[in-house]
Amino acid sequence: MSRVSPVFPNLIDRTQVSCSNEPRPIGATSDQSRAYSAAANQGAPDTEFEGQSNPYVDYSFVDLLHTLQVPRSGGYDESCFIIMGQVKELLFNALHFELFNARHQVDQDNVAEALRMLERAGRLVGYIGQSWDVLSTIRVDGFNEYRDALGRASGQLSFMYRHVEFVLGNKSDRLASAHRNMPHVYPQMRAALEAPSLYDRVIALLARRGHRLGEEALERDWTKPYQADPTVEAAWAAVYREARTGNDLYELGESLIAVDDQMSQYRWRHFVSVARIIGDKPGTGGSAGVGWLRQVTEHRFFPELWAVRTQL
């Protein structure tokens, strides 16, 4: 029995929403046209639009977005769980975009731009971590009301999160293969598994900048998870001995470890919140639950950047 039954406000008629994800025409404005509108409206915003929508809704598919929350149980907390899960998915997408582009800029030797992207990436992970402030208001009794209705659904099946892990270098053939029955997702997942990660490309940059790196660090089977390499640690040690503002490789090292730091905190908060909600029960995704998540919290994406501190 549900503690309290949710009452869903009726805010949108789903039957009238277009399900197409093709860009909707919204036209463009200019400084001139905006100045004209502001003057014509005496400073107030526009309230008249043609057709059956408005440019804000059409630009971001907002009406479609708000039809995608479909609870499966009568549990009150499920609504919060679905929305926070979707918010996190969007943030994983935003995070992956920055990391993917940072890798591209590193490949172009454009470290300054990569640094700006990594700064945003670090902030995004911090923001994702804060989602647990809200999610941890879901208590064991509230979660149990809809847990069975999740079936085998689990965050570990998030292909967007998997792309984040892969671009950061934590590859897993097994976890990628969980998507092999999805023809709209799996080819891209395999391509990401087989591509060098952001960190692999940073190591190539260190080599281009004159650091001596072992062959294994520069050319290996990219589908395998990254393993610490002594020549990479030696290169970072050399970079960090020149720790000063303006040394872009030093700044890059610091930006990367900031992302790794935030990812560790995110994983830790997930692990602790999950322990608080389900204790030692197995996960819906088929794993041992917190037992499996605990070992994930120990993982570091850029191990040499952590190890190098010991010798500085």
Ligand code: HEM
């Ligand atoms: C609030 C209740 C939640 C619980 C009790 C929970 C529990 C778990 C458990 C037990 C696992 C291990 C895999 C398995 O299911 O067997 C897992 C993995 C995972 N969960 Fe959650 N989770 C929750 C919320 C979320 C949310 C809202 C997200 C974000 C969309 C999320 C993202 C993930 C991800 C990405 C993994 C895989 C971690 C990795 O591969 O390192 N979880 N979760």
